[in-house]
Amino acid sequence: MEALPNIHQCSTSPSSGSEPSAPTSKRSRIVVSQSKRGCVTCKYGSSPCHAPFRLTRCRTRRVKCDEQRPLCRRCVQAGRLCGGYNHESRSTSALQPTLKIGVRADSDTERLSYLAAHVLSLDNNGLPMQQGGVWGRVFLQLSNQVECVKAAAAAFGAAYESSLNDALVHSPYSAWRYYGTALARLQADFNNETAGPESLALASIILACVEILSQHEQNAFAHFLGAVQILTKTYQRHQGAGSADIYSTIKDELVNIDVLIGSYAMSQTPAFMHLESQEAAAGDDAFHEPELAINTAMLCLHRSYQFTESAAQLRHTYPSWTEHDPIMCKGRSDAVSRCLSVLDGLTALATRLQAQYSSATSTVRHSEALAEIYAIRSQLTSTLIFLMCIHSPFETMYDEHHDRFRGIVSDAAASARLRRQTKSSAFKRFSMRPGIVNPLFIVSNKCRDPPLRALATEMLGEQGREGPTDGHIMAAIGARMAALETAGIVPSSPGAPLAACDVPEGQRIHGYGVSPPRLNGEGRRVVDVQFTRPLVPLVQGWGHVDYSGQTNWIFWSECIDI
Structure with missing residues (x-):
C-alpha cells in the first residue's frame, strides 16, 4: 500500500535567474497562527500546505501534529492510538468520496479498502462507530499505513461487494483474487517480520471476516487461531511498549470473535475457547x-x-x-x-x-x-x-424451559423491530457481535413446542447474514429438523394439538453440521447438512451402550434448498 503522504515542504530553492540572498547574522522569526485543527492526541501540529507552516494547537501532547486524515501520522509512527479530529463538525476523511459502490478511485484496491472501512467501522457520516474498538481508529489507522492490513481490507471489500449479488457463489474468482493477494502479502510480512504483531493479527482477523462472508467457517477459524498465535506466542517477544494500546484493543476483539464462534457452535459441538479474558x-x-x-x-x-x-x-x-x-x-x-x-x-x-x-x-x-x-x-x-x-444427555431436558424459549423469541422480535425502524444505511454493517439469528435457531432446534418452534423458524427466514450465520439457511435447516422429528407423531390426546411432550426422545435429533452453500445442477442454492442421532436411542441403550465416542451414533446427510 501507499503510505500517507509526507508533509508538503515549502520550497526554499531560488527561482530561475534570481541571485542567492546574502547571509544574515540575525535569525528571522516566523510568525505562526494558531488553530484548533490538530488531532486530539498531539499538542502542536503543522498544517500541510505550500505556505509557511502553521503550528496548530491540540490537547494532550507537546509534539507536532501533521494533520493527516483520517489519522495523524505522527501518532501512527509512535505506536499511539490517534485521537482523530473530534472537534470537527463534519468528517474530512479521505474515505468519504467512495461512499457508493462502483465509484472510481485511484485504484480498485483503494476503492475496495474504502468500502471495507464503511462496512466495518464507519457510519453514514464517515466517522468511526466504535471509537475505542478495533473497528474504530485502530482499523482506520493500520489499513492506511500497513501493507498487509490494507490488502486484507481490499479483500474484504471485494468479498462484500460480491456478496451483494451472491457473486461469491456464482462468480467468486474476482473476490478470491484479492484474497489471494492479501494472503500472500500477510505471509511475506510474517516471514520477513516487516509488520508488527498487531498489524499481522488484524490482517488475519480481516481475512477471517472474508471467509465468514463466504461461509467457510473452518477457514475463518484457522485465521482466528493464527491471530491468537501471533499475539500470544510467536511475536509476543517483539511487542514494543509504544503500541501496547493497539495490541490490547486487538486482543479484546479476538475475545469477542471467540464469543461469536461459541455462539455459532452452541447447537453443535461446543466451541473451544482459545483466549482467557480479563x-x-x-x-x-x-x-x-x-x-x-x-x-x-x-x-x-x-x-x-x-x-x-x-x-x-x-x-x-x-x-x-x-x-x-x-x-x-x-x-x-x-x-x-x-x-x-x-x-x-x-x-x-x-x-x-x-x-x-x-x-x-x-x-x-x-x-x-x-x-x-x-x-x-x-x-x-x-x-x-x-x-x-x-x-x-437427554434432549427432553429442553422441554422444561418453554418460558425461556418464549423470552428469546420476544427479545429477538423486539431487536428486529427496532432495527427496521432505524434509518437504513447504504451499507449493511458487518458485526462480530452475536445477534438474533443464533438464538432464534436454538429455539427452532431445541424447542419442540410446535407453534413456538414454527414462529422462530419463520422469523429466521426474515433475517439476513450475521457473522458466520445466514438466517435463510438456518430457517431451512430448522424446518427440516422439525419435519424429521414430528414425522408420524400423533398427539397424546385425541383432537389436541401436538405438544413438545409428544416428540419422543428416540426421534429427536441431537446435532447437525452444515457445509458452505453451493449451486446444484439446476443452478439453485443448496447446502449439505449432516444430522446426528444416537444409533440406539438413549432411553433404550443407556447403561449398556458407550455414547462417548462416535461408534454408537448415526450420521446422515441431506441436501437442502435455500
Whole structure:
C-alpha cells in the first residue's frame, strides 16, 4: 500500500535567474497562527500546505501534529492510538468520496479498502462507530499505513461487494483474487517480520471476516487461531511498549470473535475457547451505559462457553454428572448465577432505554443501543438454557424451559423491530457481535413446542447474514429438523394439538453440521447438512451402550434448498 503522504515542504530553492540572498547574522522569526485543527492526541501540529507552516494547537501532547486524515501520522509512527479530529463538525476523511459502490478511485484496491472501512467501522457520516474498538481508529489507522492490513481490507471489500449479488457463489474468482493477494502479502510480512504483531493479527482477523462472508467457517477459524498465535506466542517477544494500546484493543476483539464462534457452535459441538479474558466483576455501574453492559455480557458469554467446553466431555458419561462431580456442579452453579445476574442488569437497562426511546428526545443511537441490548439478552438466555441442560444427555431436558424459549423469541422480535425502524444505511454493517439469528435457531432446534418452534423458524427466514450465520439457511435447516422429528407423531390426546411432550426422545435429533452453500445442477442454492442421532436411542441403550465416542451414533446427510 501507499503510505500517507509526507508533509508538503515549502520550497526554499531560488527561482530561475534570481541571485542567492546574502547571509544574515540575525535569525528571522516566523510568525505562526494558531488553530484548533490538530488531532486530539498531539499538542502542536503543522498544517500541510505550500505556505509557511502553521503550528496548530491540540490537547494532550507537546509534539507536532501533521494533520493527516483520517489519522495523524505522527501518532501512527509512535505506536499511539490517534485521537482523530473530534472537534470537527463534519468528517474530512479521505474515505468519504467512495461512499457508493462502483465509484472510481485511484485504484480498485483503494476503492475496495474504502468500502471495507464503511462496512466495518464507519457510519453514514464517515466517522468511526466504535471509537475505542478495533473497528474504530485502530482499523482506520493500520489499513492506511500497513501493507498487509490494507490488502486484507481490499479483500474484504471485494468479498462484500460480491456478496451483494451472491457473486461469491456464482462468480467468486474476482473476490478470491484479492484474497489471494492479501494472503500472500500477510505471509511475506510474517516471514520477513516487516509488520508488527498487531498489524499481522488484524490482517488475519480481516481475512477471517472474508471467509465468514463466504461461509467457510473452518477457514475463518484457522485465521482466528493464527491471530491468537501471533499475539500470544510467536511475536509476543517483539511487542514494543509504544503500541501496547493497539495490541490490547486487538486482543479484546479476538475475545469477542471467540464469543461469536461459541455462539455459532452452541447447537453443535461446543466451541473451544482459545483466549482467557480479563476477569471483571459486573458491578452496578456496568449497566449504566449500553456499551459497558454489552462488554459485561460478552465477558459472561465467554466464561459460560469456557465452562460448556469443559462440561461437554461429561455429557455422555453419566446420566447426570451432578451426582458425581461436585467441582463441576459448583462451576455450573456459578455460570448460571452470572448469566441470571447479567440478564437482570440488561433488563433494567432495557427498561430505561425504552423510556428514552419513547421520549421526544429519542435519537437513532438510543434505538440502536436498545436493539443490541435485546439481541445480546436473547443470546444470554439461550446460553443459560444450555448451561441448565448441560448435565444431562437427554434432549427432553429442553422441554422444561418453554418460558425461556418464549423470552428469546420476544427479545429477538423486539431487536428486529427496532432495527427496521432505524434509518437504513447504504451499507449493511458487518458485526462480530452475536445477534438474533443464533438464538432464534436454538429455539427452532431445541424447542419442540410446535407453534413456538414454527414462529422462530419463520422469523429466521426474515433475517439476513450475521457473522458466520445466514438466517435463510438456518430457517431451512430448522424446518427440516422439525419435519424429521414430528414425522408420524400423533398427539397424546385425541383432537389436541401436538405438544413438545409428544416428540419422543428416540426421534429427536441431537446435532447437525452444515457445509458452505453451493449451486446444484439446476443452478439453485443448496447446502449439505449432516444430522446426528444416537444409533440406539438413549432411553433404550443407556447403561449398556458407550455414547462417548462416535461408534454408537448415526450420521446422515441431506441436501437442502435455500
